[in-house]
């Protein structure tokens with residue numbers, strides 16, 4: 180990590196009642212806005228109710244299979260991760276870009292800032308992308324990432340996780356989040372996931388083991404659906420909520 | 427009954443290996459005579475540059491239409507995309523090339539950074555906003571944080587700094603909430 184990494188992040192957590200020794204991530208104190216966000220009601224046709232378009236040329240043939248991006252086979256347990264991207268009404272989000280990044284099986288990122296004592300894998304980069312299909316489905320083949328230590332509190336290790344980036348049909352639906360694996364003993368101790376005060380919200384970040392997604396003798400399948408928030412293109416605001424100034 | 431949304435989680439420090447792509451800072455077609463530069467710094471509360479922020483911009487085309495060309499990581503560079511993705515350098519600086527939007531006088535901005543549990547939305551007004559309802563509702567010192575600075579001596583350049591946190595001397599950039607949970 181860079182010099183301002185772990186030392187600064189040590190100050191980013193606070194204890195939350197009901198989580199024992201597990202703190203909750205509150206971010207870098209100096210970077211957090213002090214003012215609440217200003218509510219805006221978007222009129223039909225507002226810029227934020229549309230979003231960027233992506234096409235098949237944006238995704239290459241090996242982008243969704245992270246195990247085939249190098250000449251050799253990566254180390255680790257092969258997994259298939261798939262699910263649907265939906266809006267709040269359950270409608271599929273079609274043809275949108277899904278991006279993924281992750282640590283290797285030893286829990287190390289192929290990034291210059293990750294210099295901890297764990298091996299890099301010359302056959303694994305850990306980045307992927309795909310487009311959702313007509314039913315909103317995405318699918319990645321990769322390896323299960325390892326846990327890694329994170330200096331937010333003594334003995335803190337991040338549970339295995341995949342970083343996801345998603346676009347909806349509206350710019351307001353933009354989402355960056357993390358997917359976790361079921362029954363990971365590190366989950367209750369994870370400051371990042373514990374940043375969510377709602378236990379149901381925390382649960383929604385955990386995939387389900389799904390043998391129907393297994394590729395025989397090759398990979399274990401995990402199912403994870405993603406629901407995008409925010410006003411979708413057809414969302415209409417209640418007329419009684421005016422745009423307000425800085426509270 | 428609406429489905430419960432998938433919650434946001436921090437982007438962390440390692441997004442740089444996956445998200446930025448070549449040409450991501452170019453919304454304007456290569457060599458377009460009307461292209462302008464929009465640039466600035468992302469700063470934290472004490473005024474230190476934020477070197478690990480990711481900024482995404484979305485805007486209308488010059489004719490006011492919302493549609494752009496395919497905007498993704500393998501864009502061809504000769505059509506207006508409406509979408510930019512750019513990360514800050516070690517000095518907290520970002521820059522992009524675009525065409526001024528028609529219709530709505532602003533670029534929508536979604537900002538991610540290590541240390542932010544959730545991304546932040548704001549707007550960059552690059553043309554006189556007229557009677558824009560959002561700006562009209564803000565006190566003057568906060569309104570100014572959404573207006574890109576334009577120096578007549580450099581007509582092709584616009585400057586917009588993001589201050590993640592204000593203090594007694596500096597106004598905090600206005601961030602926006604579009605409905606749903608903040």
Ligand SMILES: [Fe+3]
Nearest residue numbers: 337340342438
């Ligand atoms: Fe991570």
